Amino acid sequence: MSTSRVEAAILTAKRERKGALIGYLPVAFPDLDTSVDAAIAMARSGADVIEFGVPYSDPVMDGLVIQEATQTALKAGFKLSQLFEAITRVTAEVDAPVLVMTYWNPVVQYGVERFAKDLKAAGGAGLITPDITPDAAAEWIEVSERVGLDRVFLAAPTSTDERLRMISEQSTGFVYTVSTMGITGERSELDAAARVLTGRLRDAGDKLACVGIGISNAEQVASTLEYADGAIVGTVFVRALRDGGVDGLAAEVREIAQGTTS
Incomplete structure (x- = not known):
């Protein structure tokens, strides 16, 4: 299988710096146009990959700041069509690949194949x-293979070795390595489990592992x-x-992106 755009972006970041910065924003927060401008600014300020989150009514993994943002988008009448519009507009302006972070129910309700084709x-x-x-x-594995989309599964510190092998085999782009058990949000110190889990993923055969949950400054990056x-x-x-x-977001991205070179 050829190298995907996400893999290529991460490998380029590793070659040119220490590694990649992947930045998350909810789509349509605080409104659609601003979220598009924000994603473009994020890419131009040092993010190698953009992660657009789909607002969802039951975000079990999200911390309070992200929950409040997605609720703002939902209250304003967010529709999945806005996600595809936002991605179209962002990818017309910047080269950074755009991944979508989504709970599975919206994809099923929309139709897995239809969602994949519209995303592509x-x-x-x-x-x-x-x-x-x-x-x-x-x-999803069958459709993503056929349409040509990355599928990023999550690995947690509690995952068994057998499950880590399965996650490594079936993920493309990278494996989302959960740094600590719990919801998203900032932590003053990253859980040492992230380092151990990344090592276990390497042993399981994974090529690229990106760590999320709890990273909030350049030093942690x-x-x-x-x-x-x-x-x-x-x-x-x-x-x-x-x-x-x-503007505030762009400044924050520039500051945190310094961790990819320090």
Whole structure:
């Protein structure tokens, strides 16, 4: 299988710096146009991969800052068509690949094949699916292979070695390596389990592992990239957009991106 755009972006970041910065934002927060401008600014300020989150009514993995942002989008009448519009507009302006972080129910309700084809047509690179595991994702695996989209599954510190092998085999782009058990949000110190889990994924055959949940500053990015291929940052970027607008977000991304070179 050829190298995907997400893999290529991470490998380029590893070659040119210490590794990749992956930035998360909810689509349509605080409104559609601003979220598009914010994603473009994020890419231009140092993010190698953009992660657009789909607002969802029951975000079991998300911390308070992201929950409040997605609720704002939902209350404003968010529709999945806005996701595809946003990706089309972002990918027309920047080269950074755009992944979609989504709970599985919206994809099923929309139709798995229809969702995949519309995502591909919009220029999207694939899906991060926090609440579906490879053994329950046969339809998505088949459709993503056929349409040409990455599928990023999550690995947790509690995953067995057998499950890690399955996740490694079925993920493309990278494996989303959960740094600590619990919801997303900033932590003053990253759980050492992230380093151990990344090592276990290497042993399971995984090529690229990016660590998320709890990374909130340049020092933590630099520390993460000592053992992982990418660092995923969400909550602090959403807060920066909420409090400082697109300019505030861009400044925060530039600051945190320094961790990819330090």
